[in-house]
Amino acid sequence: MNNKEIPYKIYLEEKEMPASWYNVRADMKNKPAPLLNPATFQPMTAGDLEAVFCAELVRQELDDSTPYIDIPREILDFYKMYRPSPLVRAYCLEKKLDTPAKIYYKFEGNNTSGSHKLNSAIAQAYYAKQQGLKGVTTETGAGQWGTALSMACSYFDLDCRVFMVKVSYEQKPFRREVMRTYGASVTPSPSDTTRVGRQILAEHPGTSGSLGCAISEAVEAATAAEGYRYVLGSVLNQVMLHQSVIGLETKAALDKYGIVPDMIIGCAGGGSNLGGLISPFMGEKLRGERDYRIIAVEPASCPSFTRGRFAYDYCDTGRVCPLSKMYTLGSGFIPSANHAGGLRYHGMSSTLSQLYDDGLMEARSVEQTAVFAAAEQFARVEGILPAPESAHAIRAAIDEAMKCKETGEEKTIVFGLTGTGYFDMVAYEKYNNGEMSDYIPTDAELEAGFAGLPKIKA
Amino acid sequence: MNNKEIPYKIYLEEKEMPASWYNVRADMKNKPAPLLNPATFQPMTAGDLEAVFCAELVRQELDDSTPYIDIPREILDFYKMYRPSPLVRAYCLEKKLDTPAKIYYKFEGNNTSGSHKLNSAIAQAYYAKQQGLKGVTTETGAGQWGTALSMACSYFDLDCRVFMVKVSYEQKPFRREVMRTYGASVTPSPSDTTRVGRQILAEHPGTSGSLGCAISEAVEAATAAEGYRYVLGSVLNQVMLHQSVIGLETKAALDKYGIVPDMIIGCAGGGSNLGGLISPFMGEKLRGERDYRIIAVEPASCPSFTRGRFAYDYCDTGRVCPLSKMYTLGSGFIPSANHAGGLRYHGMSSTLSQLYDDGLMEARSVEQTAVFAAAEQFARVEGILPAPESAHAIRAAIDEAMKCKETGEEKTIVFGLTGTGYFDMVAYEKYNNGEMSDYIPTDAELEAGFAGLPKIKA
Numbered sequence: 021m022n023n024k025e026i027p028y029k030i031y032l033e034e035k036e037m038p039a040s041w042y043n044v045r046a047d048m049k050n051k052p053a054p055l056l057n058p059a060t061f062q063p064m065t066a067g068d069l070e071a072v073f074c075a076e077l078v079r080q081e082l083d084d085s086t087p088y089i090d091i092p093r094e095i096l097d098f099y100k101m102y103r104p105s106p107l108v109r110a111y112c113l114e115k116k117l118d119t120p121a122k123i124y125y126k127f128e129g130n131n132t133s134g135s136h137k138l139n140s141a142i143a144q145a146y147y148a149k150q151q152g153l154k155g156v157t158t159e160t161g162a163g164q165w166g167t168a169l170s171m172a173c174s175y176f177d178l179d180c181r182v183f184m185v186k187v188s189y190e191q192k193p194f195r196r197e198v199m200r201t202y203g204a205s206v207t208p209s210p211s212d213t214t215r216v217g218r219q220i221l222a223e224h225p226g227t228s229g230s231l232g233c234a235i236s237e238a239v240e241a242a243t244a245a246e247g248y249r250y251v252l253g254s255v256l257n258q259v260m261l262h263q264s265v266i267g268l269e270t271k272a273a274l275d276k277y278g279i280v281p282d283m284i285i286g287c288a289g290g291g292s293n294l295g296g297l298i299s300p301f302m303g304e305k306l307r308g309e310r311d312y313r314i315i316a317v318e319p320a321s322c323p324s325f326t327r328g329r330f331a332y333d334y335c336d337t338g339r340v341c342p343l344s345k346m347y348t349l350g351s352g353f354i355p356s357a358n359h360a361g362g363l364r365y366h367g368m369s370s371t372l373s374q375l376y377d378d379g380l381m382e383a384r385s386v387e388q389t390a391v392f393a394a395a396e397q398f399a400r401v402e403g404i405l406p407a408p409e410s411a412h413a414i415r416a417a418i419d420e421a422m423k424c425k426e427t428g429e430e431k432t433i434v435f436g437l438t439g440t441g442y443f444d445m446v447a448y449e450k451y452n453n454g455e456m457s458d459y460i461p462t463d464a465e466l467e468a469g470f471a472g473l474p475k476i477k478a
Numbered sequence: 479m480n481n482k483e484i485p486y487k488i489y490l491e492e493k494e495m496p497a498s499w500y501n502v503r504a505d506m507k508n509k510p511a512p513l514l515n516p517a518t519f520q521p522m523t524a525g526d527l528e529a530v531f532c533a534e535l536v537r538q539e540l541d542d543s544t545p546y547i548d549i550p551r552e553i554l555d556f557y558k559m560y561r562p563s564p565l566v567r568a569y570c571l572e573k574k575l576d577t578p579a580k581i582y583y584k585f586e587g588n589n590t591s592g593s594h595k596l597n598s599a600i601a602q603a604y605y606a607k608q609q610g611l612k613g614v615t616t617e618t619g620a621g622q623w624g625t626a627l628s629m630a631c632s633y634f635d636l637d638c639r640v641f642m643v644k645v646s647y648e649q650k651p652f653r654r655e656v657m658r659t660y661g662a663s664v665t666p667s668p669s670d671t672t673r674v675g676r677q678i679l680a681e682h683p684g685t686s687g688s689l690g691c692a693i694s695e696a697v698e699a700a701t702a703a704e705g706y707r708y709v710l711g712s713v714l715n716q717v718m719l720h721q722s723v724i725g726l727e728t729k730a731a732l733d734k735y736g737i738v739p740d741m742i743i744g745c746a747g748g749g750s751n752l753g754g755l756i757s758p759f760m761g762e763k764l765r766g767e768r769d770y771r772i773i774a775v776e777p778a779s780c781p782s783f784t785r786g787r788f789a790y791d792y793c794d795t796g797r798v799c800p801l802s803k804m805y806t807l808g809s810g811f812i813p814s815a816n817h818a819g820g821l822r823y824h825g826m827s828s829t830l831s832q833l834y835d836d837g838l839m840e841a842r843s844v845e846q847t848a849v850f851a852a853a854e855q856f857a858r859v860e861g862i863l864p865a866p867e868s869a870h871a872i873r874a875a876i877d878e879a880m881k882c883k884e885t886g887e888e889k890t891i892v893f894g895l896t897g898t899g900y901f902d903m904v905a906y907e908k909y910n911n912g913e914m915s916d917y918i919p920t921d922a923e924l925e926a927g928f929a930g931l932p933k934i935k936a
Binding site: 027028029031033034097098100101102108111112130131132134138171174175193194197198200201202203396399400401402403404405440442443445446448449451452 | 485486487489491492555556558559560566569570588589590592596629632633651652655656658659660661854857858859860861862863898900901903904906907909910
């Protein structure tokens with residue numbers, strides 16, 4: 021490490037921004053398992069996938085050998101509007117914790133979508149536009165992905181149709197209005213506009229919806245309409261590829277000051293942020309160049325890594341999507357109603373699942389009230405009100421920094437601060453009022469989820 | 479101008495950040511008129527003011543001769559957490575408008591308070607802490623100032639008591655919860671916790687409150703409690719001093735690339751953002767070094783510059799605060815209920831009022847639906863959902879850029895983008911649904927406001 025004084029915020033210059041995405045699969049010995057056709061259980065071909073996804077995105081989805089993929093000029097230009105994002109030295113948090121640890125966070129919340137989701141949304145919208153499509157469909161839960169996609173589509177003048185989980189549509193009208201301001205149409209899911217929506221409504225009248233169900237509707241809407249494709253904000257390999265911009269910028273910023281992290285921490289729902297953040301570091305690890313501790317943090321109420329099964333599973337409730345081999349709680353698993361924020365997906369990126377299964381990364385689960393306590397502590401000293409999702413990583417980073425305080429070790433911790441919590445104030449209000457609770461699913465509840473796993477030899 | 483390629487975002491390095499605030503009054507030939515004691519109509523002395531305000535802030539309030547005032551180290555450190563803010567070249571907006579104009583905006587929304595208010599909040603909290611106070615009181619309307627102050631007080635471990643205009647308290651629960659997350663107590667105003675609040679409630683049962691009324695309550699609460707002072711987020715000279723950091727950074731960023739703006743545009747409510755943004759440019763103008771067009775933009779529904787009187791007036795409804803000579807609509811003026819967002823104060827910074835009266839700046843008013851149309855247009859191409867307040871400046875900047883398109887002039891326009899609109903989605907929803915309307919007060923309505931002006935020879 022050199023002796024340059026490290027500023028509070030490390031910004032790369034425009035010319036230092038990554039010009040390529042990094043595809044970690046190229047360096048993996050054990051590649052992630054292929055997607056399977058839900059009708060035949062045979063590996064999906066590019067042709068199968070192109071009925072649902074944009075052609076170029078299919079190519080990226082299936083490419084597990086090209087390490088670097090150029091970022092098209094138009095996407096780079098859009099990135100320049102809100103990137104590079106700052107790598108922040110958490111001087112104030114360190115001081116408050118009185119820890120010898122050095123804490124850095126990569127902050128992805130400084131854009132109107134409020135999270136890292138925009139990094140992939142703009143790429144997916146770009147390829148849809150290049151293909152001459154009229155528009156795209158997607159689902160959104162808490163609304164971060166839907167917001168990001170509506171911004172990206174507005175930029176490229178594409179139609180954007182969002183199926184929003186009904187409970188969020190009703191409880192988060194502000195997210196909905198941001199999407200509408202960007203010109204997207206937002207439909208509460210399940211809806212009567214799709215066959216699968218009508219079926220779910222018939223079977224579960226009065227249901228408040230789920231992410232898996234909204235995915236099924238969005239896929240059907242894309243395949244039913246001329247000139248439309250479906251896009252997804254997490255889980256897929258292509259998303260992790262686009263999100264590698266987070267890790268590449270982080271690594272460039274650290275390298276600029278000669279900083280080598282001991283551990284890299286990220287929250288994990290479907291894996292888009294974690295996968296993007298760790299990609300270049302994992303690459304070094306896979307190539308045997310350097311070792312890092314890499315820690316995924318998930319909610320105790322939706323513990324796919326820490327208590328899930330590594331198996332082929334459906335990605336959606338309606339079972340219209342390809343199957344993926346991943347750590348999963350079963351496509352029927354729905355987190356307890358008291359669970360706030362995102363990170364509620366039953367599965368996990370197949371790439372991250374493979375890396376975790378190969379022992380290349382760790383995972384831990386944290387409980388909700390402890391997560392909000394970390395969020396509050398962080399907000400008060402670092403001046404950023406974090407998204408509940410991001411606060412999972414904060415919790416783990418603080419815990420690790422406190423271990424350093426005990427041992428006196430000056431470890432360098434990097435974590436991903438994926439976004440801001442401005443649209444999550446209902447959850448913060450619960451916490452402020454002392455009304456927030458924890459929930460850990462019982463073994464029996466998990467077994468019920470596993471019972472729905474398809475019987476496929478992995 | 480040199481030939482360096484101008485990036486999308488110009489960030490200063492930490493070492494390039496201003497180390498002093500600039501006090502534009504030092505360069506003014508006609509100084510702003512002194513504050514008057516509301517009981518005696520005599521100029522307020524430092525002693526009078528120190529009963530209400532922190533001692534050091536009183537010194538800054540009364541100092542109209544020192545041009546530069548050092549920013550204390552602790553404040554600089556806090557600034558480093560969220561500053562420098564970017565000066566953004568609006569390449570995408572320019573392209574969309576197809577204008578030869580070059581448009582830049584100074585974006586102050588990249589912090590959890592969502593606006594520039596934090597620049598003065600942290601300074602005021604610092605001086606309160608230095609004075610050994612227990613806490614501070616204030617009022618907030620839409621909530622930006624209250625949020626900023628709660629963040630600043632949390633950082634310095636000061637108690638923070640916010641009187642929030644009742645209608646906002648009820649309609650903006652999320653802002654309230656952000657303040658509570660930062661440990662502030664938030665009381666809907668008028669309340670029964672103050673004498674003036676009880677009086678207003680008795681005279682106007684069921685009132686939804688006003689900023690002027692909340693100010694009166696906050697001042698009373700500060701003077702009634704041991705170890706408390708009152709702080710204010712706009713209008714005052716000290717606030718404009720602290721906010722000069724916006725203009726100083728803007729000027730440093732422009733200078734770095736040899737850019738000389740033709741005009742500088744800011745929205746005007748009480749004047750904190752506009753005053754801060756224009757300060758160093760106005761200084762050059764006052765010293766005869768360079769000329770700029772400086773344009774204040776205000777809502778047609780609350781037109782203090784464009785239709786107000788330049789006169790001594792009360793700063794608050796309860797008439798407990800000092801009087802200020804300013805452009806005012808009368809302390810009893812309340813903007814039409816359809817008016818969204820901030821910029822609803824009846825008066826204006828006395829410094830800006832003097833500069834305007836001296837012909838050193840222009841002012842114009844814009845109507846609400848035109849403001850939201852500009853907000854939407856900006857959001858869709860520049861990727862930032864602006865605060866309704868900031869959108870007033872966007873409206874004027876777009877109008878000026880379109881004039882350039884007609885004339886073919888390549889003018890350089892700089893405007894202040896004071897904040898984000900994430901807590902203003904009720905107003906955006908109205909706009910999205912076509913339910914937003916304009917309102918221009920009649921001459922008779924304005925005359926009624928002027929009738930309440932105190933009879934003082936200016």
